[in-house]
Amino acid sequence: MSSPRILIVDDEADLRELLEITLLKMGLDVDSADCLAAARDSLACRDYALVLTDMRLPDGFGIDLVREIARMPRHTPVAVITAFGSADNAVAALKAGAFDYLSKPVGLDQLRQMVQSALRMDGLSGSSAGSSPSASGKSPLLGESPVMQDLRVQIARLARSMAPVSIHGESGSGKELAARAIHVHSNRADKPFIAVNCGAIPETLMEAEFFGYRKGAFTGANDDRDGFFQAANGGTLMLDEVAELPLPMQVKLLRAIQERRVRKVGATVEEPVDVRLISATHQDLEKCVADGKFRQDLYYRLNVIELRLPPLRERLDDLGMLSEAILNRLAPAGMRARLAPEALDALRQHAFPGNVRELENILERALAFANDGIIQVIDLGLKPVSQSLAPVVAEAREVPQPAVAAPVEAAPPAAPRTPTASAAPAQEELPNCLPQHLDEIERQVILRALQRTRFNRTQAAELLGISFRQLRYRMQRLSIREPE
Numbered sequence: 001m002s003s004p005r006i007l008i009v010d011d012e013a014d015l016r017e018l019l020e021i022t023l024l025k026m027g028l029d030v031d032s033a034d035c036l037a038a039a040r041d042s043l044a045c046r047d048y049a050l051v052l053t054d055m056r057l058p059d060g061f062g063i064d065l066v067r068e069i070a071r072m073p074r075h076t077p078v079a080v081i082t083a084f085g086s087a088d089n090a091v092a093a094l095k096a097g098a099f100d101y102l103s104k105p106v107g108l109d110q111l112r113q114m115v116q117s118a119l120r121m122d123g124l125s126g127s128s129a130g131s132s133p134s135a136s137g138k139s140p141l142l143g144e145s146p147v148m149q150d151l152r153v154q155i156a157r158l159a160r161s162m163a164p165v166s167i168h169g170e171s172g173s174g175k176e177l178a179a180r181a182i183h184v185h186s187n188r189a190d191k192p193f194i195a196v197n198c199g200a201i202p203e204t205l206m207e208a209e210f211f212g213y214r215k216g217a218f219t220g221a222n223d224d225r226d227g228f229f230q231a232a233n234g235g236t237l238m239l240d241e242v243a244e245l246p247l248p249m250q251v252k253l254l255r256a257i258q259e260r261r262v263r264k265v266g267a268t269v270e271e272p273v274d275v276r277l278i279s280a281t282h283q284d285l286e287k288c289v290a291d292g293k294f295r296q297d298l299y300y301r302l303n304v305i306e307l308r309l310p311p312l313r314e315r316l317d318d319l320g321m322l323s324e325a326i327l328n329r330l331a332p333a334g335m336r337a338r339l340a341p342e343a344l345d346a347l348r349q350h351a352f353p354g355n356v357r358e359l360e361n362i363l364e365r366a367l368a369f370a371n372d373g374i375i376q377v378i379d380l381g382l383k384p385v386s387q388s389l390a391p392v393v394a395e396a397r398e399v400p401q402p403a404v405a406a407p408v409e410a411a412p413p414a415a416p417r418t419p420t421a422s423a424a425p426a427q428e429e430l431p432n433c434l435p436q437h438l439d440e441i442e443r444q445v446i447l448r449a450l451q452r453t454r455f456n457r458t459q460a461a462e463l464l465g466i467s468f469r470q471l472r473y474r475m476q477r478l479s480i481r482e483p484e
């Protein structure tokens with residue numbers, strides 16, 4: 001079997017020779033071209049596993065070659081070599097479809113790493129990396145609406161590149177799921193995917209958490225420890241809620257991205273890291289930049305390619321199949337759960353500020369109330385009730401209510417428990433709207449946990465045995481805000 005063949009396009013004879021020798025030593029076949037015209041001739045004659053091109057050539061720019069190859073059907077990965085300090089060129093090349101870039105002076109370790117990565121991709125082309133994640137049937141990102149189909153095509157394309165991706169979308173719209181899909185369909189799929197919630201890490205620990213630390217670097221650093229960058233080495237690092245990074249950390253992150261090296265807290269030397277970055281936020285990052293809360297240069301480096309996750313209300317066609325999939329997952333073994341047609345209609349009229357996560361929560365709770373696994377409108381406990389939904393709910397409310405039902409707020413203070421009182425449970429107040437009553441209890445419990453931890457959401461989530469994301473979602477749903 002012949003070795004993969006690489007095309008080097010560079011007019012500097014010394015650099016070309018260095019690249020050729022390095023690649024030949026890796027057991028690869030190499031062709032060289034000293035200008036765009038020669039490169040085009042070579043590309044017309046044979047297929048390459050990778051094209052490595054300088055940006056400035058005697059008869060044009062490497063980025064033109066990137067664009068031409070991007071239009072070819074074979075998806076040959078192209079990497080560009082940029083002059084020292086020309087971050088703009090690197091970003092422009094990535095936007096044009098380059099798979100990756102190397103800055104001069106070219107580090108041989110970085111070159112080898114990049115080539116190996118491209119070769120893994122070549123092995124994938126035509127299989128999962130070349131096809132839409134939907135076609136594989138494996139995408140966890142469900143939905144057949146045109147926007148979701150388009151999203152999966154974009155994900156398949158992004159999976160073929162190393163370019164940083166910035167995912168925008170409302171809370172619960174599937175940003176992490178999309179990031180995972182990019183990773184799973186990339187040539188990094190067998191390496192780790194690490195998702196970090198930037199808003200959940202105390203500022204004082206951030207550097208150590210991201211870059212790791214050496215034993216003795218600070219009190220409590222009893223061992224050397226890797227950070228997120230080392231943990232994600234070879235794979236993908238997702239910076240979720242990236243807008244929440246404090247400014248000093250933004251500076252350090254920018255440096256790590258530019259240099260592709262990190263230094264552990266307490267270490268004297270830097271170590272190379274090979275990480276693909278995906279960032280996500282539900283905030284308007286451009287506005288954060290305008291308000292001085294987010295560094296423009298970091299924004300520029302992270303925002304090379306944007307991916308927008310549509311809110312659920314823009315793809316209501318997917319509600320039926322999403323609900324079915326969620327209910328299949330939630331229903332106990334042997335039980336079939338489904339929505340009554342009126343319940344699906346009611347969901348279609350809901351605004352879903354919490355998107356798919358909200359749908360999951362609504363269905364989980366509804367399933368607990370449903371008879372025989374069939375969810376009716378009333379089981380959904382939707383609120384606020386929109387105008388259009390009002391008649392449906394009114395009808396549903398005609399379900400007989402307990403005679404003693406009274407609003408929770410109107411309930412008199414509970415009498416001290418006596419043996420007689422506990423023997424007569426029928427006398428106890430019952431809520432007239434169970435979902436609302438449970439929301440109020442949940443609200444009080446969350447507020448207590450937040451007060452106890454002085455509004456430290458990470459600690460409050462730990463106290464309550466739920467994840468940070470779950471707590472954040474619940475706070476949003478119940479409109480719990482940190483006091484000014």
Ligand SMILES: Nc1ncnc2c1ncn2[C@@H]1O[C@H](COP(=O)(O)OP(=O)(O)OP(=O)(O)O)[C@@H](O)[C@H]1O
Pocket residue numbers: 140141142143169170171172173174175176177178240282322356357360469473
């Ligand atoms: N298209 C989808 N198909 C199936 N499940 C989905 C889809 N989109 C989101 N979900 C589910 O909704 C929940 C929220 O998704 P995810 O965590 O990816 O959202 P997010 O936008 O990252 O949320 P946050 O802004 O809170 O970080 C998850 O349980 C996920 O599995």
